[in-house]
Structures are given as structure tokens and as C-alpha cells.
Amino acid sequence: MRTVYVNGEYLPETEAKxxxxxxxxxxADGVYEVTSVLGGKLxxxxxxxxxxxxxxxELGMQKPPAFDDLLDIHRELVRANGxxxxxxxxxxxxxxxxxxxxxxxxxxxxxxxxVLFTQNKPGLANSPAAKTGIKVISIEDIRWGRRDxxxxxxxxPSMGKMMAKKAGCDDAWMVEDGxxxxxxxxxxxxxKGNRIITRQLSHDILHGITRAAVLRFAREAQMxxxxxxxTIAEAQEADEAFIxxxxxxxxxxxEIDGTKIGTGTPGNVATRLREIYLDESMKAAV
Amino acid sequence: MRTVYVNGEYLPETEAKxxxxxxxxxxADGVYEVTSVLGGKLxxxxxxxxxxxxxxxELGMQKPPAFDDLLDIHRELVRANGxxxxxxxxxxxxxxxxxxxxxxxxxxxxxxxxVLFTQNKPGLANSPAAKTGIKVISIEDIRWGRRDxxxxxxxxPSMGKMMAKKAGCDDAWMVEDGxxxxxxxxxxxxxKGNRIITRQLSHDILHGITRAAVLRFAREAQMxxxxxxxTIAEAQEADEAFIxxxxxxxxxxxEIDGTKIGTGTPGNVATRLREIYLDESMKAAV
Numbered sequence: 096m097r098t099v100y101v102n103g104e105y106l107p108e109t110e111a112k113x114x115x116x117x118x119x120x121x122x123a124d125g126v127y128e129v130t131s132v133l134g135g136k137l138x139x140x141x142x143x144x145x146x147x148x149x150x151x152x153e154l155g156m157q158k159p160p161a162f163d164d165l166l167d168i169h170r171e172l173v174r175a176n177g178x179x180x181x182x183x184x185x186x187x188x189x190x191x192x193x194x195x196x197x198x199x200x201x202x203x204x205x206x207x208x209x210v211l212f213t214q215n216k217p218g219l220a221n222s223p224a225a226k227t228g229i230k231v232i233s234i235e236d237i238r239w240g241r242r243d244x245x246x247x248x249x250x251x252p253s254m255g256k257m258m259a260k261k262a263g264c265d266d267a268w269m270v271e272d273g274x275x276x277x278x279x280x281x282x283x284x285x286x287k288g289n290r291i292i293t294r295q296l297s298h299d300i301l302h303g304i305t306r307a308a309v310l311r312f313a314r315e316a317q318m319x320x321x322x323x324x325x326t327i328a329e330a331q332e333a334d335e336a337f338i339x340x341x342x343x344x345x346x347x348x349x350e351i352d353g354t355k356i357g358t359g360t361p362g363n364v365a366t367r368l369r370e371i372y373l374d375e376s377m378k379a380a381v
Numbered sequence: 382m383r384t385v386y387v388n389g390e391y392l393p394e395t396e397a398k399x400x401x402x403x404x405x406x407x408x409a410d411g412v413y414e415v416t417s418v419l420g421g422k423l424x425x426x427x428x429x430x431x432x433x434x435x436x437x438x439e440l441g442m443q444k445p446p447a448f449d450d451l452l453d454i455h456r457e458l459v460r461a462n463g464x465x466x467x468x469x470x471x472x473x474x475x476x477x478x479x480x481x482x483x484x485x486x487x488x489x490x491x492x493x494x495x496v497l498f499t500q501n502k503p504g505l506a507n508s509p510a511a512k513t514g515i516k517v518i519s520i521e522d523i524r525w526g527r528r529d530x531x532x533x534x535x536x537x538p539s540m541g542k543m544m545a546k547k548a549g550c551d552d553a554w555m556v557e558d559g560x561x562x563x564x565x566x567x568x569x570x571x572x573k574g575n576r577i578i579t580r581q582l583s584h585d586i587l588h589g590i591t592r593a594a595v596l597r598f599a600r601e602a603q604m605x606x607x608x609x610x611x612t613i614a615e616a617q618e619a620d621e622a623f624i625x626x627x628x629x630x631x632x633x634x635x636e637i638d639g640t641k642i643g644t645g646t647p648g649n650v651a652t653r654l655r656e657i658y659l660d661e662s663m664k665a666a667v
Contacts, residue, residue, distance in 0.1 A: 112398035113406060115496045120399060122535040123409035184481055195470055197542040210401050239537055240523030248534045249408040251525055256483040
């Protein structure tokens with residue numbers, strides 16, 4: 096039985112509930128973060144905290160009362176649930192005003208809802224998928240226009256995962272106006288020679304915390320980084336492809352829409368970046 | 382204290398809760414309907430029931446066990462809460478599998494969540510706003526691409542209402558590729574002479590139950606109906622403008638982006654359609 100956190104209380108997971116009037120439930124009026132745990136420590140915690148604050152600001156959502164205690168809450172959940180490798184999920188919604196209304200509730204009387212829970216994933220860093228690579232399909236990107244805000248409007252990404260599963264694949268890359276935006280829950284990359292190509296930051300994609308770290312490590316390792324959009328056709332002809340996310344770290348992509356990428360096995364650049372990212376992140380973990 | 386319905390139970394509203402693992406809360410994986418109550422009876426119940434079923438089908442979501450009892454549940458909530466005029470809100474989510482995963486849960490073990498609650502609105506049919514008309518602003522439509530499915534991904538419509546409020550207006554009309562799609566929670570119309578113009582059905586807009594009824598009544602009253610997209614500029618030069626929704630019925634729009642429509646007062650067509658809609662709907666109420 097997991098211990099989870101809901102608005103100041105540590106509770107058994109089966110007792111962790113929110114009002115049916117919570118705006119997260121009624122209107123998807125909420126944001127989230129997922130932070131990985133390796134060796135019992137938090138990976139890139141500060142990056143996630145800063146992005147969370149940005150998401151709240153972009154939506155004009157106030158911080159929950161416990162915002163300054165987030166590191167302590169994360170650590171307490173890691174401790175209480177004995178997490179060595181896994182993830183911590185955090186969600187903040189605009190709270191429950193006790194009824195449904197499109198208009199935002201009064202901030203004095205309605206405080207944000209704060210929920211956190213752990214997911215125990217032994218072997219997360221040594222995922223077998225990282226050794227074989229994953230297969231993706233392409234689907235149209237029909238999400239809303241502010242994907243840089245990490246909201247809980249995840250229905251289409253969920254549908255995308257199911258489309259991939261149905262096609263015998265692991266994930267979907269989304270395509271808008273002919274160019275790849277990102278994966279359903281990760282940023283997308285291709286490699287040509289010594290050059291890593293990934294879409295530039297904008298409202299069109301999530302500003303991945305892992306993306307920022309991996310690009311920094313890539314530059315430090317003298318790799319070239321080009322931030323621009325690319326097509327599925329270009330990706331299929333690339334030497335390598337991979338994704339990054341907080342829980343997948345760096346994950347090679349070996350097939351796109353049935354076409355093998357390079358040799359159809361994880362490439363050297365992706366493999367090396369995964370090693371560097373894991374090494375450096377674990378050193379900096381808190 | 383309202384009595385609300387949650388998964389087979391009638392509960393005091395303060396005890397009405399869902400798991401933090403409910404996919405409605407974590408992933409906006411849910412759909413909804415709002416049905417009006419006039420004279421203690423349900424308006425267009427069958428229309429809402431059919432659309433609800435369509436939303437579920439489009440998302441591959443199973444019906445909750447109580448689906449065939451929805452009319453009884455609506456009526457019991459009207460009775461228990463003594464609703465003469467108001468609304469009943471209904472939401473179905475893909476349920477809680479006890480953890481978070483983008484992939485849809487197993488349908489055998491995870492049943493949909495069904496929630497209903499009433500909103501008491503005395504005077505709903507005689508809204509003062511219908512006599513003065515409402516003012517709207519235009520905003521960009523950045524919602525996802527399947528607005529025909531009535532999902533709870535309502536963050537942007539909420540933001541739109543707040544933008545309107547900030548501008549001293551009542552609502553926002555959303556514009557995509559230069560043409561009006563719809564209001565934040567209603568369909569949008571303009572009137573030129575004896576002709577009613579409203580955007581054709583597609584994935585771009587909600588297939589309004591009130592829209593369907595009003596267009597039928599308009600045709601029966603020998604008005605011309607043209608289903609096509611229109612621009613804000615065309616709307617500003619129209620004789621009249623109005624919106625329709627389950628709870629606003631037919632509501633005149635008298636100003637768009639600061640420009641008065643026609644005389645700046647509710648037009649004859651909108652006023653007449655509101656009367657017809659209310660008369661006919663109350664006759665057919667169940």
C-alpha cells in the first residue's frame with residue numbers, strides 16, 4: 096500500500112481522493128511534473144520545480160501553500176515508500192470552489208489542490224528497451240496550441256499511445272504541418288553524422304527538462320546541436336533517432352512507421368548520451 | 382446541501398469524491414453533458430443521451446454500468462434537490478485503475494466513473510441577459526482538433542471566459558484560420574435579413590443539441606439557414622448575432638470586439654427563436 100500526499104496529508108493510496116468539484120477533474124485545469132528517482136535520490140528536481148512554477152504562472156494559477164516544501168514532500172514519499180528507482184508524480188489544480196463554473200474561482204477562498212504519489216520502478220535506469228530501442232509510428236498532432244505548459248490535458252497523448260500499441264509499436268511521434276513536434280510524452284531527436292537535430296522550443300512542444308540537460312551534455316561532448324523542425328521522411332533517412340523524457344532518460348528509436356533507422360539497432364550517439372545523462376544526473380541528484 | 386450521484390451512490394456533495402488516480406483527474410480522459418431543467422423537467426434529454434453515447438464511442442470508452450438508468454438518475458436528482466429551473470451536469474471518465482498510465486486500463490477490471498450533480502438556477506428561462514444581450518470578444522481558437530467530442534479538456538474555454546471578463550465582456554468567440562468556430566461553451570450565429578448563418582458541423586465545433594433544435598425550429602418558421610463559416614468582420618456587419626447552448630438557450634449577442642451589432646439591442650430573429658425554443662422544448666420536456 097503506497098503512501099501518497101494530498102493537500103498536506105500523507106494517506107494510504109486507497110483513501111487519496113479529491114472532490115468531484117475539483118477543477119482538475121471537471122475542467123483539466125491543472126498542471127503536473129514527473130521527477131525520476133535513482134538510487135533513492137531525485138533527478139533534476141530543481142529543473143522540474145522551475146518548470147512547474149512557469150506552468151502555474153502561464154495559467155495565472157497560484158502556488159499551493161506547500162509549494163516551498165515540495166523537496167521535503169518528495170523526499171518523504173521516497174522514504175515512506177522505500178523507492179530506490181522510480182518516479183514521483185506531482186499535480187497541482189486550481190482547486191475546488193464547491194461547484195462548477197468556467198470562471199476561475201476566488202483565490203482567497205479556493206486554494207489549489209496538490210497531489211503527489213510515487214511509482215516504484217526497479218531497474219528503471221537499466222531498462223531493457225534502451226538496449227533494443229523502441230519503435231514509433233507517426234500520427235497527426237491535434238493537441239491544443241500551448242504544449243509548452245505541462246497541463247493534464249493528456250487525452251490525445253493517451254490515444255496516441257493506444258494507436259502505437261495497436262500498430263505493434265511503443266510510442267507515437269506527432270506531426271503538425273508536415274514536421275514532427277514531439278513524442279506523446281517525450282521530445283524527439285534525429286542524428287545525422289555528428290549532428291543532433293531536435294525541434295526548437297516554442298509553444299508547440301514541451302520544454303523538456305531532460306531535453307535541456309541532454310543538449311547541454313551533447314555540446315559539452317563536442318557534438319553539434321541543431322534546433323529545428325524535421326520531417327518523418329528526414330527522420331527515416333537519419334543515422335539515428337531517439338527520445339528523451341524524465342522517466343525514459345535517453346531512449347533509442349530504431350523504427351519509424353515501419354522503416355528501420357540506420358542499422359535498426361540503438362545508435363552510438365543515443366547510447367553515449369544515455370550513459371552521460373545517467374552518470375551526470377545521478378552525480379547531481381538530491 | 383446538494384445530493385449528488387457518484388458511481389451508484391447518492392451522497393451529500395461534501396462527501397462526493399473520486400480517486401486521485403481517476404483518469405478524469407490525471408488525464409482529462411472524460412466526457413460530459415449538461416441538461417437543462419425547466420418546470421422540473423428535462424430539456425432535450427434524449428439528444429444529450431445520444432451525444433454522450435457518441436462521445437464515448439469516439440473515444441473507445443465503455444458505458445458505465447448505470448448507463449441505461451441515466452434518465453432515472455437525472456429525475457431522482459431533480460426530485461432530491463427540488464430543482465424547478467437549473468441544470469444537471471453529468472461526467473463519465475475512463476475510471477481509476479489505481480495508478481497512472483497513458484495506456485487505457487483493462488475494461489474488465491476498470492469501470493468508468495459516473496458523476497452527476499444539479500445546479501439550481503431559479504429564473505434560468507427568464508434570464509435578464511436575454512433582454513439586454515451579451516457582449517463578446519474574439520480570441521484565437523487553440524483547442525485540440527476534436528471539439529465534436531465533448532471532453533472535459535476545458536482549460537482553454539475557461540481561459541477564454543476570463544479573457545472576456547477582463548475585457549468587460551460576457552464571453553469569447555473563438556477564431557481559427559480567420560473564421561469563427563464557436564463560443565467558449567456555445568455555438569455562434571449571425572443573421573442577415575431572413576437568413577441565419579452558423580458554422581457547418583465538423584470536428585471543429587461541438588455538435589450542439591440546442592443548435593440542432595434551434596435550426597429545426599428556424600426552418601419550420603420559414604427562416605433560411607446557411608451552414609458555413611463566417612468571419613468576425615462579417616459578424617460585425619450582420620443584422621443580428623446570437624449564441625445557443627443547453628443552459629443559455631438562445632442568447633442575443635449585441636457587441637463583438639466593441640462593435641455594436643445592428644442596433645446594439647437583441648434582434649427580432651434571436652428573440653423569436655428563443656421564444657420558440659423555450660415553448661417547444663418545455664412541451665417536449667420529460
